[in-house]
Amino acid sequence: xxxxxxxxxRFAARPGAVAGLVVLGLLAFGNLLPLEEMPRALATAVAAxxxxxxxxxxxxxxxxxxxxxxxxxxxxxxxxEIVRRLGGLPLLLIAAxxxxxxxxxxxxxxxxxxxxxxxxxxxxxxxxxxxxxxxxFVVTARASGFxxxxxxxxxxxxxxxxxxxAAGWQALAPALIGVILAEIVVADGVxxxxxxxxxxxxxxxxxxxxxxxxxxxxxxxxxxxxRGLAAAGRVEGER
Amino acid sequence: MNPNIAVHRLLAASPLLVAxxxxxLLAGAGVSEAWEALVxxxxxxxxxxxxxxxxxxxxxxxxSRVLVAGPSLAGCGLRVAGxxxxxxxxxxxxxxxxxxxxxxxxxxxLAFLAPAIVHGLRSGSGAIDSAxxxxxxxxxxxxxxxxxxxxxxxxxxxxxxxxxxxxxxxxAAVVAAVEMLMAVPGAGALCIGAAQKGDSATVAxxxxxxxAVVAVLDAVTAGVAARWLPRGGGA
Numbered sequence: 001x002x003x004x005x006x007x008x009x010r011f012a013a014r015p016g017a018v019a020g021l022v023v024l025g026l027l028a029f030g031n032l033l034p035l036e037e038m039p040r041a042l043a044t045a046v047a048a049x050x051x052x053x054x055x056x057x058x059x060x061x062x063x064x065x066x067x068x069x070x071x072x073x074x075x076x077x078x079x080x081e082i083v084r085r086l087g088g089l090p091l092l093l094i095a096a097x098x099x100x101x102x103x104x105x106x107x108x109x110x111x112x113x114x115x116x117x118x119x120x121x122x123x124x125x126x127x128x129x130x131x132x133x134x135x136x137f138v139v140t141a142r143a144s145g146f147x148x149x150x151x152x153x154x155x156x157x158x159x160x161x162x163x164x165x166a167a168g169w170q171a172l173a174p175a176l177i178g179v180i181l182a183e184i185v186v187a188d189g190v191x192x193x194x195x196x197x198x199x200x201x202x203x204x205x206x207x208x209x210x211x212x213x214x215x216x217x218x219x220x221x222x223x224x225x226x227r228g229l230a231a232a233g234r235v236e237g238e239r
Numbered sequence: 240m241n242p243n244i245a246v247h248r249l250l251a252a253s254p255l256l257v258a259x260x261x262x263x264l265l266a267g268a269g270v271s272e273a274w275e276a277l278v279x280x281x282x283x284x285x286x287x288x289x290x291x292x293x294x295x296x297x298x299x300x301x302x303s304r305v306l307v308a309g310p311s312l313a314g315c316g317l318r319v320a321g322x323x324x325x326x327x328x329x330x331x332x333x334x335x336x337x338x339x340x341x342x343x344x345x346x347x348x349l350a351f352l353a354p355a356i357v358h359g360l361r362s363g364s365g366a367i368d369s370a371x372x373x374x375x376x377x378x379x380x381x382x383x384x385x386x387x388x389x390x391x392x393x394x395x396x397x398x399x400x401x402x403x404x405x406x407x408x409x410x411a412a413v414v415a416a417v418e419m420l421m422a423v424p425g426a427g428a429l430c431i432g433a434a435q436k437g438d439s440a441t442v443a444x445x446x447x448x449x450x451a452v453v454a455v456l457d458a459v460t461a462g463v464a465a466r467w468l469p470r471g472g473g474a
Contacts, residue, residue, distance in 0.1 A: 016322070089450060090411030090412065090446060090449050090450065090453070092411065092412040093411045093412045093415055093427070093430065093446070093449070094446060096412055097430060097431070097434040097442055100434040100435060100437075101434050101437055101439055101442060103437070173325070177328065177412050177413060178412060180416075181412045181413075181415065181416055181431075184416055184419060184431065185431050185434050185435060187435065196330060196334055196416070196420075197416075197419065197420060198334075198337070198420075205338045208334050208337075208338065209334060209335065209338055211334070212330070212331045212334035212335065213331075215328070215330070215331060216323075216326055216327060216331050219325065219326035219327075219328070220322070220323060220326035222326075223322075223325055223326055
């Protein structure tokens with residue numbers, strides 16, 4: 001059995017993780033569901049979710065790339081301490097306010113939220129990379145004459161991939177909150193954030209409640225998948 | 240509370256605050272914006288501190304009593320709290336409460352109470368679980384109620400208060416959304432309102448106020464933990 005199949009089995013052994021993945025799939029492709037057969041308020045909320053969720057996924061991807069890079073560099077420079085200092089700064093709020101302030105579009109929002117969630121990824125990514133760097137097979141590869149670049153690409157990253165994916169997934173929930181807040185700032189009636197604030201013209205209260213319910217469901221699903229990924233991504237031999 | 244730890248935390252946050260205030264001044268914030276932000280920060284402190292402290296203490300006390308009493312139906316409730324902690328941002332109860340007609344400061348308090356209770360339940364049960372050996376040792380031969388009251392409850396409560404700092408820091412965005420929904424004139428709502436008007440000076444002043452609120456709460460919770468959290472007890 002390959003390490004990947006082991007990881008998939010460990011993920012599948014957690015019903016919450018699998019259910020979370022299914023729920024996220026349904027939410028992400030909500031537009032394909034039979035919306036006309038749903039109550040109007042719920043259909044309005046379900047239709048608003050995919051755009052917000054895809055923006056949050058993009059922002060989390062940016063945050064993951066930046067966070068993993070940050071966590072990797074911090075092995076040599078001790079830059080994780082900066083993350084702790086940034087902890088007192090409301091980065092997500094600042095990121096959500098930037099597009100509204102400068103009148104920018106989705107790309108700036110993705111970049112700003114990605115930057116804001118990068119510290120969330122940097123700390124666990126740093127821990128995951130440090131754990132792999134200390135392992136015997138890395139020392140063996142170095143002793144065998146592999147270049148540092150080859151060790152990074154062919155030994156460290158593949159072995160740290162599971163924990164790094166789990167670390168990146170942790171950025172999704174804050175990214176979703178950040179994107180929703182940015183939508184609140186813009187006060188757009190058809191977005192998820194706009195619906196939460198009751199900006200939908202007709203049936204605003206019911207749409208707002210439906211949007212709140214979907215937010216709870218989405219966050220619970222994200223957390224369920226995060227627990228599954230944490231279990232799946234555990235480095236072999238680790239307890 | 241240990242005043243030394245609290246002062247140290249406040250001093251550690253001060254360079255960040257000074258930097259933010261300089262940014263606010265450079266962005267053109269005048270006396271009126273600074274005053275508005277200061278009042279907003281105090282309102283936010285008033286919105287956050289009571290429900291978080293009451294909710295987390297209540298949750299932690301409930302968790303410690305349930306766990307010390309042994310497995311029961313309420314124990315399943317604790318497991319549920321562990322699952323939904325983090326999936327219930329205060330904006331969700333806020334929407335529900337707003338639909339029911341609650342708004343203003345009381346509405347915001349009630350909105351923050353539910354996630355604080357859930358977090359207190361989880362944090363408290365985690366503290367008791369990790370201190371199981373310690374509690375068993377001190378409780379040998381004692382009555383369960385006495386163990387819960389004298390040891391488990393304070394342990395869970397202090398750990399819950401200590402754990403509240405990231406809850407507060409991470410959820411500044413949620414605080415702003417709740418203040419906006421409930422029409423509370425706090426620093427978060429001030430930031431959103433100013434961003435909608437493109438007023439960067441007021442946004443910078445409002446962010447400084449929020450950072451100050453987080454720094455004060457962080458200093459208080461760190462001081463509480465330093466004074467009352469048992470050392471070497473496995474907690």
